[in-house]
Each structure stands twice: as structure tokens, then as C-alpha cells.
Amino acid sequence: MFAQQIINGLTLGSIYALFALGYTMVYGVLLMINFAHSEIFMVGAYIGFFILALLPGILPPIIPLYFLIIFGFALLFTGVLAVAVEKMAYRPLRHAPRLAPLISAIGVSIFLQNLVMLAVGAESKPYPETFGVAQFEFSGLHVNSHQILIFTLSIVLMVALQLFITRTRMGKAMRAVAQNHIVSQLMGINTNTVIAVTFFIGGGLGGVAGVLNGLYYGSIKYNMGFLPGIKAFTAAVLGGIGNIKGAMVGGFALGILEALSAGYISSEYKDVIAFVVLILVLVFRPTGIFGEEVAEKI
Amino acid sequence: MKYARLLFIGSLLTLLIGCGSTGTDTVKVALVCPLTGDDAAHGQGMKRAFIMAIEDANAQKKLGGITIEALPFDDRSDPKEAVTVANQVISDRGIIGIVGHLNSGCSIPASQVYAKRNLVQITPASTNPKLTQQGLKNVFRVCGTDDVQGSFGANYVFDTLGFTKVAVIHDKTAYGQGLAEEFQKQYLAIGGTVTSFDGIDRGEKDFKALLTRVKEGEPQLVYYGGLYAEAGLLSKQSKELGLAVPLMGGDGIFTNEFARIAGSASEGDFASMVGLPPVKLPLAKDFLARYAQRWPGEDVESYDALTYEATMIILDSYAKCGMDRANLIDTIASLTYNGILGETSFDANGDTRNKAISVNRIKDGQFVFYEHTAAVR
Numbered sequence: 001m002f003a004q005q006i007i008n009g010l011t012l013g014s015i016y017a018l019f020a021l022g023y024t025m026v027y028g029v030l031l032m033i034n035f036a037h038s039e040i041f042m043v044g045a046y047i048g049f050f051i052l053a054l055l056p057g058i059l060p061p062i063i064p065l066y067f068l069i070i071f072g073f074a075l076l077f078t079g080v081l082a083v084a085v086e087k088m089a090y091r092p093l094r095h096a097p098r099l100a101p102l103i104s105a106i107g108v109s110i111f112l113q114n115l116v117m118l119a120v121g122a123e124s125k126p127y128p129e130t131f132g133v134a135q136f137e138f139s140g141l142h143v144n145s146h147q148i149l150i151f152t153l154s155i156v157l158m159v160a161l162q163l164f165i166t167r168t169r170m171g172k173a174m175r176a177v178a179q180n181h182i183v184s185q186l187m188g189i190n191t192n193t194v195i196a197v198t199f200f201i202g203g204g205l206g207g208v209a210g211v212l213n214g215l216y217y218g219s220i221k222y223n224m225g226f227l228p229g230i231k232a233f234t235a236a237v238l239g240g241i242g243n244i245k246g247a248m249v250g251g252f253a254l255g256i257l258e259a260l261s262a263g264y265i266s267s268e269y270k271d272v273i274a275f276v277v278l279i280l281v282l283v284f285r286p287t288g289i290f291g292e293e294v295a296e297k298i
Numbered sequence: 299m300k301y302a303r304l305l306f307i308g309s310l311l312t313l314l315i316g317c318g319s320t321g322t323d324t325v326k327v328a329l330v331c332p333l334t335g336d337d338a339a340h341g342q343g344m345k346r347a348f349i350m351a352i353e354d355a356n357a358q359k360k361l362g363g364i365t366i367e368a369l370p371f372d373d374r375s376d377p378k379e380a381v382t383v384a385n386q387v388i389s390d391r392g393i394i395g396i397v398g399h400l401n402s403g404c405s406i407p408a409s410q411v412y413a414k415r416n417l418v419q420i421t422p423a424s425t426n427p428k429l430t431q432q433g434l435k436n437v438f439r440v441c442g443t444d445d446v447q448g449s450f451g452a453n454y455v456f457d458t459l460g461f462t463k464v465a466v467i468h469d470k471t472a473y474g475q476g477l478a479e480e481f482q483k484q485y486l487a488i489g490g491t492v493t494s495f496d497g498i499d500r501g502e503k504d505f506k507a508l509l510t511r512v513k514e515g516e517p518q519l520v521y522y523g524g525l526y527a528e529a530g531l532l533s534k535q536s537k538e539l540g541l542a543v544p545l546m547g548g549d550g551i552f553t554n555e556f557a558r559i560a561g562s563a564s565e566g567d568f569a570s571m572v573g574l575p576p577v578k579l580p581l582a583k584d585f586l587a588r589y590a591q592r593w594p595g596e597d598v599e600s601y602d603a604l605t606y607e608a609t610m611i612i613l614d615s616y617a618k619c620g621m622d623r624a625n626l627i628d629t630i631a632s633l634t635y636n637g638i639l640g641e642t643s644f645d646a647n648g649d650t651r652n653k654a655i656s657v658n659r660i661k662d663g664q665f666v667f668y669e670h671t672a673a674v675r
Binding site: 001004005008011012123126135137144217218219221224226227258260261264266267270271 | 496502508510
């Protein structure tokens with residue numbers, strides 16, 4: 001049973017981690033909490049939904065090609081959407097007091113939620129079962145193909161992101177902007193481009209997480225981003241907000257913590273337990289598990 | 299002048315008599331239920347049946363020259379929203395009665411708002427027994443209750459299906475938890491074993507951690523108190539974890555939307571239903587035929603016949619008695635109505651005496667009628 005709970009937790013944690021990256025990256029460069037991120041996740045799920053519904057009419061069912069198209073499109077579209085949100089709702093407020101962009105983010109979140117609700121309806125929609133799900137069983141442990149997909153895709157994307165941040169010029173520029181806007185501008189970095197790229201990557205990963213969520217649970221709804229959004233934000237804080245490794249570790253930690261508390265203690269109190277642990281971590285390490293690097297910035 | 303005075307005295311007299319024509323040319327009936335949100339499949343069905351009832355009543359000139367207007371409201375299954383909407387409803391003097399709500403958690407607080415204005419509320423769907431035990435005279439219910447439904451479910455699982463070990467899960471709402479507790483109480487009393495009893499949060503999507511633990515108890519069936527959105531996910535995820543036992547729920551999961559969410563995993567799952575399904579009601583044949591004509595392509599949802607009946611009961615009593623609200627309540631309380639559900643009359647609490655319950659089972663992605671009790675009284 002323990003091993004099964006770890007598998008349950010890792011699946012949940014992969015989605016949280018992927019989702020949390022968007023919160024943490026934006027916080028890293030702008031010191032702002034992007035509440036609209038949970039809606040980017042939801043929009044991603046809907047994009048996957050529409051493409052999945054359309055694809056069988058256009059292309060023969062070659063599964064790897066399907067995956068490439070769905071995740072590619074979801075990443076691209078939600079990335080662009082996140083950039084557009086930044087440009088319209090956050091950039092004009094960049095030099096305003098810190099509360100202003102926060103309120104603007106909540107506004108964007110409400111706007112996007114209602115837009116989707118009015119456009120596609122308030123009912124939950126069953127996700128097309130284009131691929132079918134293969135179930136595997138090893139000595140009593142149950143894993144399905146979606147869980148394997150979720151786990152591998154998240155790990156691949158997170159490794160790619162880590163390489164991008166540490167090995168490329170743009171990644172370096174991002175780290176520089178995160179440390180100090182003005183100085184990096186003085187060094188010839190175009191901060192606006194860097195911020196746009198940050199939103200693009202964070203939004204795109206959130207969109208992919210949305211598609212994975214839809215595929216795995218099989219139904220989507222206009223307000224589906226809210227609850228996982230809170231969890232992913234918690235994961236980001238748990239790991240140390242602003243820190244990319246922290247978001248990954250925080251996501252997995254929160255997923256496993258939830259699975260273990262629902263599995264061994266009580267499903268009614270699983271969120272209570274998860275948040276008590278969060279508070280304890282913050283009491284002893286106010287900047288989260290990986291928080292040192294952020295501490296010098298504040 | 300003379301005629302005007304005569305007319306004035308005449309209308310005064312009519313008012314004094316109380317029961318009679320109202321003098322207005324439109325009256326409104328309100329339907330309050332979730333038209334959006336997680337339970338919208340149920341609520342949209344109720345709205346279709348409600349509109350049909352009003353259209354039928356207008357066509358039959360049930361209130362003579364008075365036109366009846368249908369006013370649907372959305373409570374989004376949210377108790378807070380339900381109270382807000384209830385206050386909006388009572389501020390409209392033209393409304394003669396309320397059909398609704400769906401969720402017991404919404405009906406109970408809203409009923410207290412309607413009681414302040416002596417407005418009749420007939421719920422076609424809220425099954426928590428507490429609703430009619432508040433001592434409110436204005437509240438009636440045309441569907442059965444969870445104490446009957448829960449203990450019926452327990453007897454059915456133990457005696458008919460022959461399962462002695464069952465896991466119970468509920469969604470912590472007035473409806474879901476109430477039903478699950480009634481089930482558990484009776485199941486233990488007749489000698490069954492409850493391997494686990496857990497609550498989940500509405501809106502959650504991942505129940506695998508809980509189900510992994512539930513599986514350890516090796517139940518032969520999972521009984522769920524709650525609605526179809528979560529029930530569908532529970533059914534799907536339990537089979538994915540190798541817990542290949544049927545799920546049984548109450549009226550809240552009795553919609554084909556349940557099977558759409560759960561996919562093939564729902565095959566063989568059960569739902570009890572308060573009242574017989576319309577296909578088994580001899581008098582509902584005509585209703586079903588006209589429903590298919592009026593709403594082509596739409597399923598008849600679980601509470602549609604009940605909603606139609608509730609609306610008709612309000613209008614029928616209003617035709618007999620007129621605009622006085624206290625009078626309307628008394629008329630409904632002492633009424634014996636013969637409609638598509640058969641004979642409906644209310645006990646002292648306002649609960650229907652017609653307490654038949656049926657069991658339905660998923661076959662090829664659809665709920666099909668499985669068997670039923672003779673009317674439990």
C-alpha cells in the first residue's frame with residue numbers, strides 16, 4: 001500500500017510541480033504572485049480538449065504525433081496568452097505599488113474564467129478518450145499509461161527548463177533580472193524581453209499541466225484551475241518561492257504528503273495536514289526548503 | 299360613478315371571501331436549482347420539466363384568464379448563493395410559489411427565507427430528512443427522503459445483492475453525508491460490516507490515495523453519498539486501482555452524465571432513486587412522449603417528473619384557492635393530487651406519502667431500470 005501511495009503522490013506531485021513553476025518563475029523576476037496562472041492552466045486543458053476532438057478527423061491516429069501536436073499547441077498557445085496577459089495587465093503597472101498588479105492579476109483570473117464559462121458552458125466536459133488507457137500491474141501495484149506519461153513529461157520539461165536557465169544566454173539574463181532589474185538593464189539586458197520569455201515559459205508549462213490534468217482525470221470545467229492553483233502556489237511557497245528547484249521539490253513533496261495523509265490518516269483532513277506541514281516548514285525555514293537564494297534578494 | 303362604486307364593493311367582497319379570482323392577470327412561479335456548476339445536468343433537466351409544466355398549465359387555462367410566468371433562478375449548488383437568490387425571490391410579490399432547490403444544503407437555509415413570507419416551497423429533489431423537520435409549514439417535498447433511501451440501500455445491498463462488506467464514502471454535504479450515515483446505520487443494524495467510512499471534498503479530482511486505503515479493507519461494494527461529478531471519478535479511479543467492485547449511490551448520481559464521466563468503469567454500478575423512474579409510471583407515458591417532442595435530443599433527467607409534478611401541485615392548489623399565501627399552504631397540506639407520479643398527498647411534516655424507491659443499474663453507459671420496491675409507506 002505504501003508504494004501505491006507513493007505512485008499516487010508522484011502523479012499528483014508532477015502536475016503540481018509543473019504548475020508551480022509558472023508561479024515561482026514570475027515571482028522570481030517580478031516579485032509578484034500571478035493569480036491568473038490558474039486560468040492559464042484551465043485554458044491549456046481546453047486547448048487540448050478541442051485539438052483532441054478535432055485531430056482524429058484530420059490525421060491518422062499516430063500516437064506520438066498526436067502527443068507532439070497537443071502538447072506543442074497547448075504550450076505555444078498558453079505561452080502566448082501568458083505573454084499577452086503580462087503585456088496588457090501587468091506591464092502598465094510595473095512601477096505601481098506592489099498591490100496593484102496583484103489586484104490586476106485577480107481581475108484577469110476572473111475575466112478568463114468567465115470568458116471560458118460563457119464561451120463553452122459551465123458544465124464539465126468529458127475529455128476525449130482518443131488514446132485509451134493501458135493499465136499495468138506489478139505485484140499489486142497499479143499504474144496506468146497516463147500516470148507514466150505525466151511523470152516522464154514533467155521530468156523531461158523540468159530538466160529542459162533547468163538546462164535552459166543554467167546553460168543559455170537567455171537563462172543567464174533571466175537570473176540577472178531576478179537578482180536586480182536596474183543593474184541588469186544597465187548591463188544591456190532588455191528586461192522586457194526577459195520578462196516576456198519568463199511568462200511564456202511559465203504559462204506554457206502551466207498549459208501542459210492543464211492538458212495532463214484533463215487527460216488523467218477525464219473531465220474539465222471552467223473553474224478547474226482554482227483548487228490545483230492553490231495547491232501549486234503552496235508547492236511553490238513550500239519549496240521556496242522564486243526558486244525553480246524549490247518549485248519542483250515542493251510539488252512532489254506536497255503531492256506525496258497529500259497522498260500519505262489521505263491514505264494513512266484521513267481523506268477529510270488531508271488538506272489540513274498538508275497546510276500544517278507548510279506552516280511548520282515556514283516557521284523553521286521562512287523562505288521555504290530551497291529558500292536561501294531568495295533571502296539575499298529581499 | 300355608480301358602476302365604479304359597485305365594482306369596488308364587489309372586489310372588496312371577493313377579497314373577503316379569500317378564495318377566488320385574484321384580480322391580477324399574471325402570476326409567477328419560481329424554480330431555483332443549479333443551472334450551472336457541477337450539478338447542472340440535474341438542474342437543466344428540472345428547468346426543462348418546469349418550463350413544460352408552465353406551458354401545459356397555460357395551454358389548459360388552469361388559472362382561467364391568468365397567464366403563468368416561469369421564472370428559473372440559478373443557485374449554483376452553493377448554500378450562500380441559495381440564500382441570496384431566496385431573498386431575491388421573496389422580494390418579488392408576484393411569485394406565488396417556489397419549486398426547488400436541488401441540493402439539501404441549499405434547500406434548508408433557503409426554506410427559512412421563504413418561511414418569513416409564508417411562501418410555498420415544494421422541493422422535487424432535496425432528500426435530507428431535516429428539511430421538513432424544521433417545523434416550517436410552507437415546506438413540502440414530493441420526493442422520498444434519505445432515511446428511507448439510505449436504509450433501503452442497506453437492505454438491498456445486504457439481502458438482494460448478498461454483500462456483507464461495504465466501504466462508505468460521502469461528500470460532506472447535508473445530502474451526501476446524511477444519506478451515507480443513514481445507509482451505514484441500517485447496514486450495521488442488519489449485520490453488515492462497514493470496512494471504512496470517509497468524507498471527500500466536492501471539487502476534488504484525485505481520490506486514488508483514499509481508494510488505495512479503501513481497497514485494503516476488501517469491500518464488496520463502495521457506497522457513495524454524493525453527486526455524479528465526484529461519483530464518476532470515484533468509480534473510474536477505483537477500477538484503475540484494481541478495486542473492481544460496483545459503486546452504489548443515491549438519486550444524486552442517477553444521471554447518464556455519471557457514466558460519461560466514469561467511462562466504461564461505471565458498467566454495473568447502481569443508483570437508487572427516490573420515486574419510480576418515469577418509464578415505470580403508467581401515467582407518465584404521455585409526459586415522456588411530449589417531453590421528447592418538446593426537448594428533442596435531451597435526456598429525461600432524474601428529477602424531471604418530480605419537478606413537473608411539484609409545479610402542477612402549486613398551480614392546481616392556486617386555482618382552487620387563490621392568492622392568500624396561508625390559504626395556499628393549507629390547501630396543499632390537505633391536498634390529494636393525482637398526476638404523473640400517481641397519488642401524492644402530504645403528511646404532517648410536508649413529506650409525500652408516496653415513498654417508492656427504485657434501483658437502477660448502468661448498462662452500456664446508460665442507467666436502466668433494475669428493480670423497485672412496492673411503495674414504501
